[in-house]
Amino acid sequence: MYGLVDGNNFYVSCHRAFRPDLEGVPVIVLSNRDGNVIARSNEAKALGIKMGQPFFETKELRQQHGIVVFSSNFPLYGDMSSRLMSLLTNFVPDVEVYSIDEAFLQLENFWGLYPTYQGLGQDIRTKIDQWLRIPVGVGIAPTKTLAKVANKLAKKRSELNGVCVLETPQQIEDALANFPVEDLWGVGHQSAARLKRENIRTAAQLRDTNDDWIRQIMTVNGLRLVHELRGMPCKLLEVTPPPKKSIGSEPGFGTVIPDLDTIADALTSHLTRVGMKLRRSDQLAGAVTISLRTSKYRKTPGNGLAAKQYSNSITLNLPHPTSATPELLGYALTGLKAIYKTGYQYQKVGILLTDLVPESYRQKGVFVEGPDERLIKLAGVVDKVNKRFGQDKLRLASQMYNPEWPYQQKYLSPHYTTRWEDILEAM
Incomplete structure (x- = not known):
């Protein structure tokens, strides 16, 4: 159970x-x-x-x-x-x-x-x-x-x-008889719509559906779901969480930002947080994705029409996996400059680290050296100092001391x- x-x-x-x-x-x-x-x-x-x-x-x-x-x-x-x-x-x-x-x-x-x-x-x-x-x-x-x-x-x-206990076959049958299929764990909007077109609207109906049809429509994951509805465990307990596949951040600005320098400063701060999470999970990143977009809700002052929109992203594969913030930042800023366009009011800049490998991974290329071990150790020391004395007590020189894109937390409660x-x- x-x-x-x-x-x-x-x-x-x-x-x-x-x-x-x-x-x-x-x-x-x-x-x-x-x-x-x-x-x-x-x-x-x-x-x-x-x-x-x-x-x-x-x-x-x-x-x-x-x-x-x-x-x-x-x-x-x-x-x-x-x-x-x-x-x-x-x-x-x-x-x-x-x-x-x-x-x-x-x-x-x-x-x-x-x-x-x-x-x-x-x-x-x-x-x-x-x-x-x-x-x-x-x-x-x-x-x-x-x-x-x-x-x-x-x-x-x-x-x-x-508290709800589904222990007996009758209790399970009663629970699934009227349980909406779209509320099931693992059933997305598209799958739910497809199932409803086939007149499968409840969890009980999905449970009783032919296995071959489920495998064809919902792949092997859907088949596991159906087996679990039948009382056969397919998803075992994961006491030790699996390694993360990606780590990212995409908070919005407190206001819209038009200039590249301020956006770059925001990206630097986001990357600092993401890099700390990466090191905390004892991993290195092999690729960096940068995204940039405007606000779909923004109106043009004067005429009330929707402001012109722009969004773009770029992924850069690193020559070697690393967790050092300065190394990651160099590639991130290169990506930002590649997708930035003047004339837009930007609401969000995002960063996503992927191709994650264990921290112990070291692989040199034929023409490329491995990560700079000194920078990785330095980033770890900075993490320890900031954990003890407060966020951003030690920070990169390129980070603004009083950024123009502050967190808007007007209604922040005490940290009890x-x-x-x-x-x-x-x-």
Whole structure:
């Protein structure tokens, strides 16, 4: 049996954990530069606010319903996630961290401390609520896909009190009979549309479909999904996460930027963060992709017409894999200059590192030396200093001290668990 523990509206819940006065109040969380909505409370969802909706479009609803707004606080979310995952290991030894707010549990041997899976699920919910004040849903079933189904039902049906166990064939049959096929884990929009054209609208109908047809339409991954719906585990627990295949970043500017120098400075800062993540995962990058685009929402001042649009990207294959920020930056800036065009107001510049290999990988070419070991070691030292003394205390000389594209975080909450001066005081 597998369990899936999933935080309810996790980003919102992290704020509510320290602001109990916000229970029952519509709350939204914004992206890095306060541009779009990336999390909503149930109350905000009920008002019609959509995921990814531009923040400026919510102005009227915010004024009418007193919606509380927070800028994204990723240090807080990451720390609360770490606490959540650590707490789950108190119940079972094998935990797969699937995302910042989701984890799969292996429940075959939970030491017999609970007479039923329902009791285990309820105790998990109670402990997390007591220790972290984060509401979660718990789904338990014979496969990971069925556990996903159970988790969705646990959140949707109030009578289940946040825990859904699909243990018997009849329980599974009842759950899949009316479960929309588009809500299944691994079924995308195109696959769902194709299935509906074939009159396959529920998970039960998909489960009972011919294997050869599924393999032809949805490939082997679709066949694994169908087998999991039949109770045959095909997706085993990954306690040790696989190496990342890519690492990237594409936050928007606080305002539109026309000039190359400012965009290059933004790219430098993005690359600094991405390079740190690369080294933290003990990997080297063999290719760099740079992207640049304008805002599709921007209007031309005066006539209100849509501003002219431009987007482009370029991938540069490195002569050797590296994790040194100065080396990566040289290629990144070359790519940026190749795709930059004057006369446009740019909203985003993005960077993506691919062709990742283990940090121990060293391969010299016939005409090319390997990576500069001194630069790799220097980047590691810079990471340690910045971790201890604060972000960007040590930085590249090319980074502006007061950049013109600052993060717009007008609604940033305190860092309750990661900054000493923000820790709450009991009066």
